[in-house]
Amino acid sequence: MPKAESTWEVRVGLAAKEFYLGGWESALSRVRDQILPEFTRESVATFETQLIRAGCPGRGASATVAPFRCRRCGATTGFRRRGRRSRQLRTRLGRLELQLAMVGCRCGHRFAPLLATLGVEAHARCAPGLMRRALELCTEQPYRKVAKALQREAGTTLSERSLRRLVRSAAARVHLSWQRRDLGPVRALLVDGTRVRAGAKSADPHDRGLELNIAVALRGRDHSGRRSAARLELVGATLGRRWKALVPALRGAAASPIAVSDGDLGIVALLNRALPGVPQQICTFHLRDSIDHRLWGDRMPFRARRALARAVGNAVEFAVDADSADRAVAAFVAMAERHGWRNTLAHLRQIGPQHLTTWLHIDPSGELEHTTSLIERLMREVNRRVDPVGVRWSRAGADAIVRLLLARRFDHPHWRRLCHDRGPATAWAELRLCQ
Numbered sequence: 001m002p003k004a005e006s007t008w009e010v011r012v013g014l015a016a017k018e019f020y021l022g023g024w025e026s027a028l029s030r031v032r033d034q035i036l037p038e039f040t041r042e043s044v045a046t047f048e049t050q051l052i053r054a055g056c057p058g059r060g061a062s063a064t065v066a067p068f069r070c071r072r073c074g075a076t077t078g079f080r081r082r083g084r085r086s087r088q089l090r091t092r093l094g095r096l097e098l099q100l101a102m103v104g105c106r107c108g109h110r111f112a113p114l115l116a117t118l119g120v121e122a123h124a125r126c127a128p129g130l131m132r133r134a135l136e137l138c139t140e141q142p143y144r145k146v147a148k149a150l151q152r153e154a155g156t157t158l159s160e161r162s163l164r165r166l167v168r169s170a171a172a173r174v175h176l177s178w179q180r181r182d183l184g185p186v187r188a189l190l191v192d193g194t195r196v197r198a199g200a201k202s203a204d205p206h207d208r209g210l211e212l213n214i215a216v217a218l219r220g221r222d223h224s225g226r227r228s229a230a231r232l233e234l235v236g237a238t239l240g241r242r243w244k245a246l247v248p249a250l251r252g253a254a255a256s257p258i259a260v261s262d263g264d265l266g267i268v269a270l271l272n273r274a275l276p277g278v279p280q281q282i283c284t285f286h287l288r289d290s291i292d293h294r295l296w297g298d299r300m301p302f303r304a305r306r307a308l309a310r311a312v313g314n315a316v317e318f319a320v321d322a323d324s325a326d327r328a329v330a331a332f333v334a335m336a337e338r339h340g341w342r343n344t345l346a347h348l349r350q351i352g353p354q355h356l357t358t359w360l361h362i363d364p365s366g367e368l369e370h371t372t373s374l375i376e377r378l379m380r381e382v383n384r385r386v387d388p389v390g391v392r393w394s395r396a397g398a399d400a401i402v403r404l405l406l407a408r409r410f411d412h413p414h415w416r417r418l419c420h421d422r423g424p425a426t427a428w429a430e431l432r433l434c435q
């Protein structure tokens with residue numbers, strides 16, 4: 001195992017005019033800020049010495065395979081030392097001034113092997129750990145605040161502009177509309193949409209921005225904690241695109257026993273096309289709202305329609321079995337026909353009343369998922385970041401942040417591979433007091 005150890009003599013001074021140490025905490029913490037980058041630079045440089053020695057054994061020595069490879073031609077032997085080049089690197093431990101050892105490859109390429117060892121991408125000024133941290137913060141708060149937070153945490157700043165650029169280039173490597181092949185067994189597929197205030201402003205006063213469409217798979221529930229937690233995976237998401245853009249992604253959840261949505265025509269068409277074999281369920285939670293809304297269109301007074309919508313919703317959601325749920329739905333359809341509630345009837349015809357009780361027909365125990373409420377919480381998280389009052393995001397800006405936010409939230413494989421900041425490295429320190 002390659003190991004780099006550097007031994008230091010560290011002097012830490014503490015002084016005050018009188019015997020009163022006012023402000024000692026901030027004074028000493030400034031010392032920490034000076035020491036850490038220095039230690040980091042030195043231990044990395046010591047490691048580099050071994051790295052170069054292993055890759056360029058020098059004339060006369062037998063040719064060995066280097067622990068690095070040429071990025072241009074892929075060679076792993078035949079490297080020569082080629083001087084040093086200074087390079088600044090921003091890291092979570094502060095700004096490092098590196099004197100990188102360069103090597104030359106037979107193909108003519110000259111490069112610094114240490115950078116790849118550190119997981120630093122070609123031409124990047126940021127170390128992977130700082131990059132990950134910046135991206136994490138960007139999914140949580142405005143760029144302006146992120147810049148300040150990084151200054152506090154890592155003693156190095158990235159301008160708002162660099163943060164925005166970082167987010168865009170990272171998001172370009174996160175593809176949430178691609179099919180995932182790693183989903184494994186799925187207990188339910190949930191599909192829902194919302195809108196985020198982004199994109200060019202139109203003259204339409206009802207313009208509510210771009211459509212965010214999300215499909216999530218319920219993998220199961222974790223009952224180990226005090227409350228049971230749903231284990232969710234992101235199946236796919238798109239911003240400002242039609243529902244059919246999710247067709248490839250949805251195919252990743254083809255093994256799902258049920259697909260739940262609010263019955264939106266676009267989603268139903270999407271499910272029919274992508275997963276024709278998966279039974280569909282209309283969200284029983286949405287049902288009350290949508291019935292209430294249609295009854296309002298049929299001019300039923302507030303109190304009556306609220307009570308009726310509730311009663312129908314409850315009769316379906318808490319039915320003892322599929323038959324009694326079907327009977328409740330049939331009774332409501334008959335009621336709507338008798339009273340001539342045209343809006344309500346049109347809605348029922350559109351969603352297909354048989355899709356209200358699918359879950360009970362598949363599994364009479366009623367344990368199958370039949371609402372999309374798990375997605376709603378997710379939508380609120382997205383909106384908290386993208387929809388602050390008075391801000392209108394550009395389409396590209398919102399798309400980038402939504403991708404990263406969702407990818408991070410679900411620890412999507414594309415998020416995991418975004419920065420090379422995980423691995424087996426360990427570090428240790430030991431200070432000995434010389435008296």
Ligand SMILES: [Zn+2]
Pocket residue numbers: 070071072073074075105106107108109
């Ligand atoms: Zn080469």
